[in-house]
Amino acid sequence: MSSLYFIGIDGGTESLRVGIFDQEGTPVGFASRTYTLKHPRPGWAEQDPDEWWTSLVAAVRDVMSKSGIVPDEIAGISLDCTTCTVVALDKYDRVLRPAIIWMDIRAADQARRVG
Amino acid sequence: MIWGLTLKHDTTHVYRAIVEGICYGTELIFRTLRNYGFQPQQIVACGGPLKSQFWMQIHADVSNLPITFTKVDEAAVLGSAILAAVGAGIYPDLQEAARHMVHTSHRIEPDQQRHEEYEFYVDKYIATYAQMRDLMHDVAQHVARRKG
Numbered sequence: 651m652s653s654l655y656f657i658g659i660d661g662g663t664e665s666l667r668v669g670i671f672d673q674e675g676t677p678v679g680f681a682s683r684t685y686t687l688k689h690p691r692p693g694w695a696e697q698d699p700d701e702w703w704t705s706l707v708a709a710v711r712d713v714m715s716k717s718g719i720v721p722d723e724i725a726g727i728s729l730d731c732t733t734c735t736v737v738a739l740d741k742y743d744r745v746l747r748p749a750i751i752w753m754d755i756r757a758a759d760q761a762r763r764v765g
Numbered sequence: 766m767i768w769g770l771t772l773k774h775d776t777t778h779v780y781r782a783i784v785e786g787i788c789y790g791t792e793l794i795f796r797t798l799r800n801y802g803f804q805p806q807q808i809v810a811c812g813g814p815l816k817s818q819f820w821m822q823i824h825a826d827v828s829n830l831p832i833t834f835t836k837v838d839e840a841a842v843l844g845s846a847i848l849a850a851v852g853a854g855i856y857p858d859l860q861e862a863a864r865h866m867v868h869t870s871h872r873i874e875p876d877q878q879r880h881e882e883y884e885f886y887v888d889k890y891i892a893t894y895a896q897m898r899d900l901m902h903d904v905a906q907h908v909a910r911r912k913g
Contacts, residue, residue: 654853654855656846656847656849656850656853656855657846657849658841658842658843658844658845658846658847658848658849659842659845660839660841660842660844660845662841667839667841667842668842669837669839669842669843669845669846670846671837671843671846671866673850673855673865673866674865674866675837675843675846675847675865675866675867675868677837677839677843680839680842691909692905692908692909693905693909725849725850725853725855726846726849726850726852726853726855727849728845728846728847728848728849728852729845730841730844730845730848
């Protein structure tokens with residue numbers, strides 16, 4: 651009987667990590683890609699959303715090829731990422747500007763006014 | 766922020782100060798929890814820092830709590846895979862999935878005497894930000910203005 655495997659993806663602040671596990675939680679392989687974090691001004695923190703996607707694609711392909719598992723054996727995929735990160739899109743879902751990530755505090759004054 | 770440096774201190778003291786500062790920050794969270802009536806019984810540690818037994822022992826001593834380690838240190842990735850297993854219907858719920866997929870390796874205990882010694886320094890750590898707050902904000906605003 652062939653085992654079932656699961657891909658867990660964790661999109662963190664500095665890197666994206668991917669792991670494949672069997673149903674007993676035994677790790678089969680890991681891969682990761684780092685992305686750039688920019689601080690254009692004090693308190694600002696921005697990232698390029700396209701870099702998240704290229705990192706995800708590269709890391710998933712990497713861990714699949716390292717593990718030797720075929721896609722049919724993957725029973726589920728889950729992805730988590732940082733919260734409170736804003737990506738501005740146009741009506742065609744194209745990225746308009748670098749994402750303002752969770753640690754950016756440029757809106758501290760506005761937040762105070764909102765209460 | 767590191768203060769209290771004298772001529773006898775070298776890079777190893779600064780390294781230890783950084784590690785202790787992180788542990789004091791965690792202890793501040795535990796103290797806040799305790800003030801709200803929650804009594805943490807143990808820490809479950811994951812991620813890169815647990816490769817340093819030195820660092821983890823200071824965490825245990827500062828907070829006076831045992832630390833349990835998981836076999837998979839990439840816990841966020843495992844957690845995500847646990848959600849995938851539940852989503853795929855392999856396990857009925859997260860508790861059942863975690864029982865099967867999370868395994869612990871070992872546990873370290875806090876040293877009571879070192880914990881008592883640390884309490885004085887945790888108090889100073891917590892007082893530091895309140896004392897420095899206005900100066901820190903002055904500098905941050907000054908730098909922000911210059912960058913315009």
